[in-house]
Amino acid sequence: xxxxxxxxxxxxxxxxxxxxxxxxxxxxxxxxxxxxxxxxxxxxxxxxxxxxxxxxxxxxxxxxxxxxxxxxxxxxxxxxxxxxxxxxxxxxxxxxxxxxxxxxxxxxxxxxxxxxxxxxxxxxxxxxxxxxxxxxxxxxxxxxxx
Numbered sequence: 001x002x003x004x005x006x007x008x009x010x011x012x013x014x015x016x017x018x019x020x021x022x023x024x025x026x027x028x029x030x031x032x033x034x035x036x037x038x039x040x041x042x043x044x045x046x047x048x049x050x051x052x053x054x055x056x057x058x059x060x061x062x063x064x065x066x067x068x069x070x071x072x073x074x075x076x077x078x079x080x081x082x083x084x085x086x087x088x089x090x091x092x093x094x095x096x097x098x099x100x101x102x103x104x105x106x107x108x109x110x111x112x113x114x115x116x117x118x119x120x121x122x123x124x125x126x127x128x129x130x131x132x133x134x135x136x137x138x139x140x141x142x143x144x145x146x
Contacts, residue, residue, distance in 0.1 A: 002040040004035070007031060007034065008031050015102040016030065016102065024120075025117060025119040028119055033055055034102075037051075044095060054102075055104070057101070065104065083103050084097065
């Protein structure tokens with residue numbers, strides 16, 4: 001399991017700051033989701049599921065983010081591409097490039113119209129976290145995470 005402090009300070013903050021999307025509430029959403037979805041451990045969904053990275057974003061969601069959102073926001077796309085490793089394909093970036101994965105996950109929520117709850121409002125974040133980036137619920141078996 002990766003350190004919560006390390007993920008927050010060395011991955012989430014710099015990624016969201018680079019995107020111009022940092023706030024305490026956004027940082028909490030991204031960190032909390034990584035804890036719930038992957039226990040800060042798993043880079044591929046358990047079993048045969050498609051979800052990738054600490055945030056367990058499905059490749060189809062990732063592709064849709066580009067096709068239907070970022071293609072119309074070139075500045076955002078450019079900022080995200082600066083976090084991407086050109087030596088990796090899109091799925092490899094999503095699975096293993098932690099700063100890129102954090103930014104992709106944040107963008108998935110940013111494109112929704114609902115405002116984030118206040119920082120520290122754990123209960124307000126709850127409906128946003130589990131299985132939020134999947135088309136089908138309950139892919140992750142929470143009991144399988146240590």
